Amino acid sequence: MATMITDDCISCGACEDECPNDAIRLGDDIFVIDPERCSECVGLHATQKCAEACPVECCVPDPERRETEEVLLERAQRIHAGRGLTLEVNE
Amino acid sequence: MSNQTVTRRGTCPVCGLGCHVEVSARDDMPVRIKKDPHSFHPATCPRSASALDYHDHPGRLNHPMKRAGRRGEGKWQQISWEQAIDEIAEKLGRIRDAHGPEAVLILGGSVHGASDAAAWRWCNLWGTPNYIHQGKNCGEAEDLAEWSVYGDIGAPGTTPIPGLTKVAIMWGLNAHSSWTKMLWDQFLAAKERGTKLVVVDPRRSESAEKADLWVRLRPGTDGALAYGMLNVIIEEGLYDKDFVERWCEGFDELTARVKSYTPEKVEEITWVPVATILDVARLYATSKPSLLSWGLGNSLLGKATYSAVLGKCFLRAITGNLDVPGGHPFDDMPKQIAFREEMHWDRLLDHPLRKRDNVSAHLWPVASVRGLKLFRKAMAKVHPKGVGPASYMLYPSATSAWSAILDGDPYPVKAAITQGSNGLVAFANSRRIHQAMTSENLELHVVMDHFMTPTAQLADYVMPATDALERVTILPSALWGFGNAYAATAAAADPLYQRRDDYQLWRDLGNRLGQSGYWPDTLEQWFDRLLEPSDVSFEELASRDVNWLFPTPSEKRYEEKGFATFSGKVELVPSLLEKLGYPPLPDYEEPSWSPVSTPELAEEYPLVMTTGASSRYYYRSHQRMLEKLRRRYPSPLLQIHPETARDLGIAEGDWVWVETPMGRIKEKARLVDWIDPRVVHADALWWFPEQPGEVPSLNGVWDHTINAIIPDDADRNDYAGDHCLRALLCRAYPVQDPK
Numbered sequence: 100m101a102t103m104i105t106d107d108c109i110s111c112g113a114c115e116d117e118c119p120n121d122a123i124r125l126g127d128d129i130f131v132i133d134p135e136r137c138s139e140c141v142g143l144h145a146t147q148k149c150a151e152a153c154p155v156e157c158c159v160p161d162p163e164r165r166e167t168e169e170v171l172l173e174r175a176q177r178i179h180a181g182r183g184l185t186l187e188v189n190e
Numbered sequence: 191m192s193n194q195t196v197t198r199r200g201t202c203p204v205c206g207l208g209c210h211v212e213v214s215a216r217d218d219m220p221v222r223i224k225k226d227p228h229s230f231h232p233a234t235c236p237r238s239a240s241a242l243d244y245h246d247h248p249g250r251l252n253h254p255m256k257r258a259g260r261r262g263e264g265k266w267q268q269i270s271w272e273q274a275i276d277e278i279a280e281k282l283g284r285i286r287d288a289h290g291p292e293a294v295l296i297l298g299g300s301v302h303g304a305s306d307a308a309a310w311r312w313c314n315l316w317g318t319p320n321y322i323h324q325g326k327n328c329g330e331a332e333d334l335a336e337w338s339v340y341g342d343i344g345a346p347g348t349t350p351i352p353g354l355t356k357v358a359i360m361w362g363l364n365a366h367s368s369w370t371k372m373l374w375d376q377f378l379a380a381k382e383r384g385t386k387l388v389v390v391d392p393r394r395s396e397s398a399e400k401a402d403l404w405v406r407l408r409p410g411t412d413g414a415l416a417y418g419m420l421n422v423i424i425e426e427g428l429y430d431k432d433f434v435e436r437w438c439e440g441f442d443e444l445t446a447r448v449k450s451y452t453p454e455k456v457e458e459i460t461w462v463p464v465a466t467i468l469d470v471a472r473l474y475a476t477s478k479p480s481l482l483s484w485g486l487g488n489s490l491l492g493k494a495t496y497s498a499v500l501g502k503c504f505l506r507a508i509t510g511n512l513d514v515p516g517g518h519p520f521d522d523m524p525k526q527i528a529f530r531e532e533m534h535w536d537r538l539l540d541h542p543l544r545k546r547d548n549v550s551a552h553l554w555p556v557a558s559v560r561g562l563k564l565f566r567k568a569m570a571k572v573h574p575k576g577v578g579p580a581s582y583m584l585y586p587s588a589t590s591a592w593s594a595i596l597d598g599d600p601y602p603v604k605a606a607i608t609q610g611s612n613g614l615v616a617f618a619n620s621r622r623i624h625q626a627m628t629s630e631n632l633e634l635h636v637v638m639d640h641f642m643t644p645t646a647q648l649a650d651y652v653m654p655a656t657d658a659l660e661r662v663t664i665l666p667s668a669l670w671g672f673g674n675a676y677a678a679t680a681a682a683a684d685p686l687y688q689r690r691d692d693y694q695l696w697r698d699l700g701n702r703l704g705q706s707g708y709w710p711d712t713l714e715q716w717f718d719r720l721l722e723p724s725d726v727s728f729e730e731l732a733s734r735d736v737n738w739l740f741p742t743p744s745e746k747r748y749e750e751k752g753f754a755t756f757s758g759k760v761e762l763v764p765s766l767l768e769k770l771g772y773p774p775l776p777d778y779e780e781p782s783w784s785p786v787s788t789p790e791l792a793e794e795y796p797l798v799m800t801t802g803a804s805s806r807y808y809y810r811s812h813q814r815m816l817e818k819l820r821r822r823y824p825s826p827l828l829q830i831h832p833e834t835a836r837d838l839g840i841a842e843g844d845w846v847w848v849e850t851p852m853g854r855i856k857e858k859a860r861l862v863d864w865i866d867p868r869v870v871h872a873d874a875l876w877w878f879p880e881q882p883g884e885v886p887s888l889n890g891v892w893d894h895t896i897n898a899i900i901p902d903d904a905d906r907n908d909y910a911g912d913h914c915l916r917a918l919l920c921r922a923y924p925v926q927d928p929k
Contacts, residue, residue, distance in 0.1 A: 111239035112822055154224045154239045
C-alpha cells in the first residue's frame with residue numbers, strides 16, 4: 100500500500116527532503132504524498148525514508164491503497180528507468 | 191565504546207518552549223530526535239525537526255571568548271570560564287561600588303531553561319530592578335491591565351474546552367503559529383464540538399483561516415473595537431447583570447465612557463463593518479462560557495494599547511466569564527513549587543544597597559518597584575506572597591535602558607548582561623540600541639547564548655550556553671512563575687565543548703559577589719529546592735513515566751476572598767492605575783503614527799503597517815541559521831494586497847523597499863488578496879547568520895531588520911513603556927537593483 104501523511108503532520112518537510120521518488124509536496128497546510136509516485140521505497144531502500152525522517156510519525160500505510168511489492172517495484176522502476184531496480188536493495 | 195543505541199527522554203533544544211522529545215543516542219551522541227509520544231507536551235513543530243542540527247551546529251558558541259578588538263570588529267580571544275567569570279565579577283563589583291547596584295542591566299528574551307528565573311534571583315539579591323526579560327514587549331501590557339482590573343491574569347495558554355466553551359475569540363493571537371500544536375489542536379477540537387471560533391486580526395492568519403468569523407480591523411484600533419462591543423453589550427442589556435451588580439465597581443463610569451463608541455463611529459475608526467461589530471458583540475455576550483484570549487498583537491500598539499487591553503478586561507468581566515471553566519480561568523499560584531520564595535523579590539523591595547527605582551519608573555510607574563509594591567498591597571488579602579510572574583510588574587522600558595546608558599538619564603547604567611536575547615534585533619530603533627551597546631559609557635557587556643547573534647557581536651565577553659538536550663529542565667512556564675503545574679526532564683546528553691547551563695553564570699557571579707550560601711552547586715540541586723513543597727526530588731520526578739503534575743485549580747476563587755484588588759471587586763475604574771497617576775478609564779487613543787493621528791505623514795507614507803506576526807518555522811529572532819527551516823522560509827516577507835502591489839509596480843517575490851521616516855529595509859513581496867489594500871504586514875526579527883557578522887554588516891540587520899526603522903521615543907510607547915511595533919506607517923516600492 101502507498102504511504103500517506105496524516106493530520107498529525109507539522110509541515111516540517113523532513114520527508115520531502117528524503118523521498119527518493121520526489122513524491123512529496125507541500126499541500127494546503129500539510130505535506131501530501133502523490134500515491135502514483137510512492138513505491139514505499141521498494142527497490143531503493145531497505146527502510147521507508149519518509150517514515151524514518153518524520154519526527155512525529157505521521158507517514159503511515161494508506162489502508163485505502165493496498166499494493167503488492169511487485170506493483171510498488173514496477174512503479175519504482177518506471178520512475179527510475181534505466182537503473183535496473185530489483186527487490187534486492189544494496190545500501 | 192559501544193555501538194548500542196539508547197533512548198532517553200529530553201527537552202527539544204531549538205526554542206524556548208521546552209517541548210518534550212525522545213532522543214536516541216549512540217556513544218552519548220544524539221543521533222535521532224523525535225517527539226516524546228508519552229508526554230503531554232510533545233515537540234510537534236517544524237523547528238523540532240531541526241533539533242539535531244541545532245545541537246551540533248557549526249555556528250554554535252562552544253567556548254568563552256573575550257573581545258580582542260573594538261566592539262563589533264569580530265576579533266575574539268578564547269579564554270577559560272574561570273578567567274571570564276573572575277574578570278566579569280571584578281568589573282561588576284567596581285561598577286556597583288562606584289554607581290550602585292542599579293547600574294547593572296540584565297536583558298533576557300527567549301529563555302534557555304533556567305536563565306530568566308536564575309537572573310531575577312541574582313538581580314534581587316544584588317539589588318538592581320533593571321531587568322528586561324520575556325514579557326517586556328511580549329504581552330506584558332495585557333497582564334498589567336488584568337491585574338489592575340481584577341487582580342489576576344488568565345491562565346497562559348488557555349484553550350476552549352470542547353463541548354463547554356461556546357465562543358472562543360482569539361484576539362491579537364495566532365495560536366496556530368505561536369503556540370504548540372497541541373494547544374492549537376484544542377481550538378480545532380472545540381470547534382468540532384460546536385465552539386464558534388472568532389479571530390480578531392488585521393491578517394487572515396492560519397488561525398483566522400479556520401475561524402467561523404474573522405474580524406479584520408485596522409491595525410492599532412483594537413481599543414475602539416473593544417469599546418464598540420462594550421457599547422453594544424451595555425446598550426442592549428446583554429451583560430451579566432447579577433455579576434455586575436455583585437462584583438463590579440464603576441459600571442456607570444464604564445457605561446458613560448463607551449456611550450459615544452457607537453457601531454457606526456467604531457466602523458469609521460476600525461474599518462470593521464457595523465454588522466460585524468454587532469455580530470461579534472452579541473455572540474460573545476450571549477454565549478457562556480466564552481473565551482477571550484490573551485494577545486500579543488493588541489499589546490504592541492503604543493498609545494493605542496491602553497484602551498485595547500483594558501477594554502478586553504472589561505468585556506470578560508461584564509459578561510461574567512471571569513474564573514470559570516471554558517471562559518477565562520485565572521492563573522493558579524505556584525504552590526507545589528517554591529517559586530516566589532526562591533526568587534527573593536522581597537529582598538529587592540528592601541535591598542540595603544538599592545537607592546533607586548528602575549530606569550523608567552518616572553515615566554511608566556505601572557512597571558516599577560513602586561508599582562510592584564502597590565500591586566502587592568492591593569493583592570495582599572488574596573495573594574499574600576504576591577503573584578508568580580511578579581517580574582512583569584517590574585520590567586523597565588528598553589527606551590529608558592538606552593537613555594540610561596547613553597545620557598545617564600535618569601541615572602547611569604554601566605554594565606549589561608544579555609542572556610538569550612538579541613536586543614539589537616528585538617527592540618525598536620536598532621540604531622539607538624547599537625549606539626548604546628557600543629557606547630564607552632557601557633563599561634561591560636556580557637552575552638551568553640547559543641549562537642553569535644548581532645547583539646553578541648557587540649559584547650565584551652561571549653559565554654557558551656548549553657541547549658536543552660544538555661541540561662535538566664522544568665517546564666518553562668513554571669520558571670516564569672505561571673501556574674501551579676510543572677514537569678521535569680533530565681538531560682539527554684552531556685554538554686559539548688565548554689558549554690554551561692545559564693544557572694552557572696549567576697551562581698558563579700553570585701558566589702564571587704557576596705551571595706555565597708544562596709546558590710546550590712548545580713541547577714538540579716536548585717530545582718530540588720524549588721520542588722521541596724511537593725516532597726519529590728528532581729531526579730525522582732524526572733524518572734517517572736508521568737513526569738509532570740497538573741492539579742486542577744478551583745473555579746470562581748473570588749467567591750471566597752474577593753478579587754485581588756484594593757476594593758476586593760472588579761474595578762472598571764482601576765484604582766491602582768489611578769494611584770499611579772494614569773487616567774483609569776481612558777478614551778481610545780490612536781497610535782502615534784496613523785492615518786488619523788498624523789494625516790500629513792500618511793500622505794507621504796500611505797500604508798498602514800503591522801509587523802512581527804509569528805510563523806511555525808521560527809521562534810522570534812531565532813533559527814535563521816538552520817538550513818531546513820531557511821529552505822522553507824528563506825527571507826522576510828512583506829504581505830501586500832495584489833492591487834496595491836500592482837499600483838506600486840511590485841510583483842510577487844520582488845525585493846521591496848519598506849520605508850519609514852527612519853529609513854528603509856528590504857523584504858520580499860508576498861501578494862495576499864485577504865489583506866486590506868491600505869495595510870501591509872512586514873516580517874520582523876530577521877538577521878542573516880550567513881552574512882558577515884562584524885560591523886558594519888552585523889548579519890545584515892540594517893538591510894533587513896524592520897525594528898531598525900521603527901521609533902522607540904518615550905511618547906510613542908504604551909502605558910508600560912512597551913514599543914509600538916504593530917501599528918505604524920510606511921511606504922513600499924520595488925528595489926531597482928536587487929543584489
